[in-house]
Amino acid sequence: MASSALMNHLAHPPRSYGAGALVLACLLGAGCSSVQSRQPPAPLPERTPIATPVVGSAVSVDLRPFGAIQTDGVTLPLLSPNGRFLAAQIGVAPDLATALARRGQRPVPASRIAIYRLDPRGLVRLGETDGGLVLGRSADDRGFLVESVRADGSRWIGRVDWNATEPDWIVQDGRVNAFGALGPGGLLVYSSRGLTDRTFDLTVRAGTESRVLAGDGSRSYLTPCFSADGTRVFAMLLRDGILELASADPSSTESLSQSLTRFFVTDRGSDELAQFMASAQGVRDGVDGPDWILYHRSLNSLARWNAADGLRPIPGNAMAMARVDSAREAVLVGGKVRLRSTGDAPEPGTVVVEQLGVPRAIGPVEDRPAFLMFAPEGSGVRVVIARILNG
Numbered sequence: 001m002a003s004s005a006l007m008n009h010l011a012h013p014p015r016s017y018g019a020g021a022l023v024l025a026c027l028l029g030a031g032c033s034s035v036q037s038r039q040p041p042a043p044l045p046e047r048t049p050i051a052t053p054v055v056g057s058a059v060s061v062d063l064r065p066f067g068a069i070q071t072d073g074v075t076l077p078l079l080s081p082n083g084r085f086l087a088a089q090i091g092v093a094p095d096l097a098t099a100l101a102r103r104g105q106r107p108v109p110a111s112r113i114a115i116y117r118l119d120p121r122g123l124v125r126l127g128e129t130d131g132g133l134v135l136g137r138s139a140d141d142r143g144f145l146v147e148s149v150r151a152d153g154s155r156w157i158g159r160v161d162w163n164a165t166e167p168d169w170i171v172q173d174g175r176v177n178a179f180g181a182l183g184p185g186g187l188l189v190y191s192s193r194g195l196t197d198r199t200f201d202l203t204v205r206a207g208t209e210s211r212v213l214a215g216d217g218s219r220s221y222l223t224p225c226f227s228a229d230g231t232r233v234f235a236m237l238l239r240d241g242i243l244e245l246a247s248a249d250p251s252s253t254e255s256l257s258q259s260l261t262r263f264f265v266t267d268r269g270s271d272e273l274a275q276f277m278a279s280a281q282g283v284r285d286g287v288d289g290p291d292w293i294l295y296h297r298s299l300n301s302l303a304r305w306n307a308a309d310g311l312r313p314i315p316g317n318a319m320a321m322a323r324v325d326s327a328r329e330a331v332l333v334g335g336k337v338r339l340r341s342t343g344d345a346p347e348p349g350t351v352v353v354e355q356l357g358v359p360r361a362i363g364p365v366e367d368r369p370a371f372l373m374f375a376p377e378g379s380g381v382r383v384v385i386a387r388i389l390n391g
Helices: 003-011 024-030 253-258 271-279
Strands: 060-070 085-091 111-119 122-128 134-139 143-149 155-161 168-171 176-182 188-193 201-206 209-213 220-226 233-239 242-248 261-266 291-296 301-306 310-313 320-323 328-333 336-341 350-353 358-361 370-377 380-388
Touching: 060 085, 060 111, 060 122, 060 350, 085 134, 085 380, 134 176, 134 220, 143 176, 155 176, 168 188, 188 220, 188 233, 201 220, 201 233, 209 253, 220 271, 233 271, 242 253, 242 291, 271 291, 328 358, 336 380, 350 380
Parallel strands: 176 220, 320 358
Antiparallel strands: 060 380, 085 111, 111 122, 134 143, 143 155, 155 168, 176 188, 188 201, 201 209, 220 233, 233 242, 242 261, 291 301, 301 310, 320 328, 328 336, 336 350, 358 370, 370 380
16 A cells, blocks of 8 residues: 555544454555555456466466455455355444444444355355344354444354354353454453453453453553464553553463563554554464564554564565465555565565455465455455466
8 A cells, every 4th residue: 555545544544343354445445556546446357267377477377256245345254264164244334433342332233244155166155144243353164253242231252153153152241352363272362341441451261261461441452362372362452542562471360461572563552553453464364373463554564573573574565465385475565466485575476466355375275376365346355266376
């Protein structure tokens, strides 16, 4: 994105976010350096010929559009780790207070979740939930998380299996519980506050045991997730407008507080900015080994961070990225999706799609390296799989 347009977006964000939103309005409305029009991009073709050589490159790519799906116009679909299922928020997007779990949040009866399976022949719609659910931030191969604002002002976190439509409520304790994320071995992390509080504690659930990093009424822990092995928990820490990245050992309540490490981001922070920074990659593609990958406002790019190695910008002003294999990654740069080598100073790479698309990792498809893209189209997204046929 052009720096001025993106900074304007960050200063005056859209007034509607989903719990796992990338803010598609940002991609379509804020503009990119190579995109002058604010009109939505032209639809992708139904199918490109197999083994299409990219102009000026030896790379051949098979693009397979799997079909377009409706969304709420704001929230990106949530993809399972194995790339076989996805969940999309449909209907009316939650308002800002609800999406950010602020005081003043309210039930969202017009918001539902549609569930799909990625079949070799295309997308198969498996069903949809009843109204009132907000799509969560995290999924595993069994199912995905949802959240629900209750009539008394509390907020529950539930899990919906991919082959079901009814949630199993896993956090329902009369508090406001939000921004849940799954971790290895059944771990769960989420933000939690009292009904009248403004700030969130951080809670780690391991089986029946809860471990809490208290905000003490002054600090708010937002958008948490785990490192890949579950030995660290990450979160945005907001206090009096100061926004920091935080990391801690989640093995006990004592270790959470004693091991807490912070990294300064800005003194003009907000819960909106925290969510925007974390949503470019989401939980699934935002965790890579010990690193947390997020959008950094001052760098105008994605960056990697962990407490031991510090902040390392991802080159090329990438807005979204997905690992293709050990040597290559797909990135959204300058309004185009590119395939490039990984490393500290990768080359610009080869343009795979000449339009906006959010890449997501899915692993090999038919024994060839591949990645998935969510390409904005109309009021939803088109799902496209790109297979790398050579190299």
